[in-house]
Amino acid sequence: MMQRKILFTALLLLLCNAALTAQQLPPAFKCARLKYSGGGDWYNDASAVPNLMRYIREKVGILAPLKEETVEASSPAIFQYAFVFMTGHGNVKFTDAELENLRNYLKAGGFIYADDDYGMDKSFRREAKRLFAGTELVELPYSHPIYNGYYKFPNGLPKTHEHDKKPPQGFGLFYNNRLVLFYSYESNPSDGWADADVHKDPPEKRDEAFRIGTNIVLFAITN
Numbered sequence: 001m002m003q004r005k006i007l008f009t010a011l012l013l014l015l016c017n018a019a020l021t022a023q024q025l026p027p028a029f030k031c032a033r034l035k036y037s038g039g040g041d042w043y044n045d046a047s048a049v050p051n052l053m054r055y056i057r058e059k060v061g062i063l064a065p066l067k068e069e070t071v072e073a074s075s076p077a078i079f080q081y082a083f084v085f086m087t088g089h090g091n092v093k094f095t096d097a098e099l100e101n102l103r104n105y106l107k108a109g110g111f112i113y114a115d116d117d118y119g120m121d122k123s124f125r126r127e128a129k130r131l132f133a134g135t136e137l138v139e140l141p142y143s144h145p146i147y148n149g150y151y152k153f154p155n156g157l158p159k160t161h162e163h164d165k166k167p168p169q170g171f172g173l174f175y176n177n178r179l180v181l182f183y184s185y186e187s188n189p190s191d192g193w194a195d196a197d198v199h200k201d202p203p204e205k206r207d208e209a210f211r212i213g214t215n216i217v218l219f220a221i222t223n
Helices: 002-023 050-062 075-078 094-108 121-131 188-193 204-222
Strands: 033-034 071-073 084-089 114-118 167-176 179-185
Touching: 002 033, 033 050, 050 188, 050 204, 071 075, 084 204, 094 121, 094 179, 114 121, 114 204, 121 179, 179 204, 188 204
Parallel strands: 033 071, 033 084, 084 114, 114 179
Antiparallel strands: 167 179
């Protein structure tokens, strides 16, 4: 009995030390989900981003943040985040003040990844045009670093979910020749990041989604 108590105490001390060490290591970067107005479900698939960050930790070894934070489009707190994610099924609408804040964030080196979860395409394209005068979304070639980073995607975005039987496309918004916003259409990788029982995607589809997500995040934090 005494020997068991000693072993249990030793194991408990090891676990406590491991937990303390993990708490002392700050994330290598910060990320947040964008809360926007207009009626779209910006909060959709709450497990998606934490699962992606966990995947990046395991596969790449970067201390990605394990808890998702939320930032409003008008908040000055957005400047804390190297990577901002947005998604949803419905309408996206930015006020002039929100657009100005997002514009300044992108100019300062920020990055937004928007994933159309089927239904936000029309409104998102409208709002994207308002970000930088005279600038529109352009389709990225398959040679772009997002498709040729940590993982290789020679045919561009993977098809995680079928929407309108259209090919998946990746669009970018540039400021001073720098990609500041990436938009995935008819692809929907973030559904593949959600917990397995949410959309019931097969393992190979989920892994494909995680891999392209990893490329997008790594591009964001290194550019």
